[in-house]
């Protein structure tokens with residue numbers, strides 16, 4: 501019956517639930533069930549209520565966050581931290597949120613679970629991440645999970661059906677394109693692409709009428725609200741964006757993909773959490789790790805999807821990031837030339853740029 505939501509639609513609903521503090525029910529193929537909450541949106545009332553369910557609640561965190569907290573990650577990529585019976589919500593949230601790590605370090609050792617499967621915890625963390633929340637979830641086992649979800653009107657996600665969707669990228673579809681005369685070129689055109697999973701839309705700005713049979717001057721630009729719009733001096737994004745467009749305008753042809761992957765894919769709220777840690781002396785990579793993220797959570801494959809959809813198969817790529825080049829090549833877009841894009845170094849971003857060169861392999 502097409503009127504029943506499919507797994508993609510249920511996952512989008514689950515993300516919205518977690519952002520609002522509503523729990524979701526997770527079930528696996530062995531019949532286990534659990535209730536999962538995003539740690540950062542959990543309320544005191546719901547923490548009290550989940551404790552009446554009888555199961556032992558844990559905070560599921562990524563291996564990166566576990567390393568910071570010196571908690572044993574028996575599950576490899578994640579750890580299940582046991583919640584003491586008398587722990588308050590502030591304790592639970594401090595497991596997830598590093599903002600007070602230095603001020604008020606957590607008193608360890610944190611006990612982590614070793615027995616049983618972490619499959620449902622893994623799905624819960626992936627959902628929180630894709631909802632652009634901190635990658636940490638409170639998970640408590642429940643019985644009769646199908647009935648529990650139905651009785652309480654909760655979204656239920658089945659592990660086997662959901663797992664492939666959390667690693668595969670969703671298909672993107674062109675929505676509309678229209679002329680956009682711009683300062684750099686009157687022959688601008690903006691294309692909007694929408695993913696099937698209900699996530700962020702992405703844009704392509706085409707300058708001139710680039711020949712589809714020749715390598716096109718291209719830039720994959722990740723959204724940076726602070727740099728692109730506010731003139732932030734902490735990064736080089738704004739000058740790179742304008743520099744790329746100016747060069748395309750001067751050459752009379754090019755395509756700039758504006759990918760809504762704010763903060764290297766972690767979202768603006770988490771990026772600002774990373775900036776708060778940077779104010780305390782951590783570098784851009786360490787800050788991401790303390791929050792529980794990898795240094796770069798972006799998926800550049802969507803860039804090649806958009807280029808292909810526009811009819812391009814080879815590019816002269818404006819970038820200093822070798823990972824972008826490697827990903828283009830792997831996903832069937834030939835990079836015939838790397839065009840360096842070195843603009844916008846300031847006193848404030850010099851060490852940020854140096855860290856990217858030292859730790860993320862950026863070309864100087």
Ligand SMILES: Nc1nc2c(ncn2[C@@H]2O[C@H](COP(=O)(O)OP(=O)(O)OP(=O)(O)O)[C@@H](O)[C@H]2O)c(=O)[nH]1
Pocket residue numbers: 720721722723724725735737740761762763764765766771774775784788818819820821824856862
């Ligand atoms: N998490 C995090 N993201 C940041 C930080 N500073 C900038 N960003 C984000 O990093 C991204 C920069 O993207 P790009 O301009 O594609 O930069 P790049 O990966 O260095 O590659 P090139 O510019 O092509 O060399 C944007 O999404 C910014 O919002 C930071 O300190 N932490």
Ligand SMILES: [Zn+2]
Pocket residue numbers: 724726727728735736737738
């Ligand atoms: Zn930036």
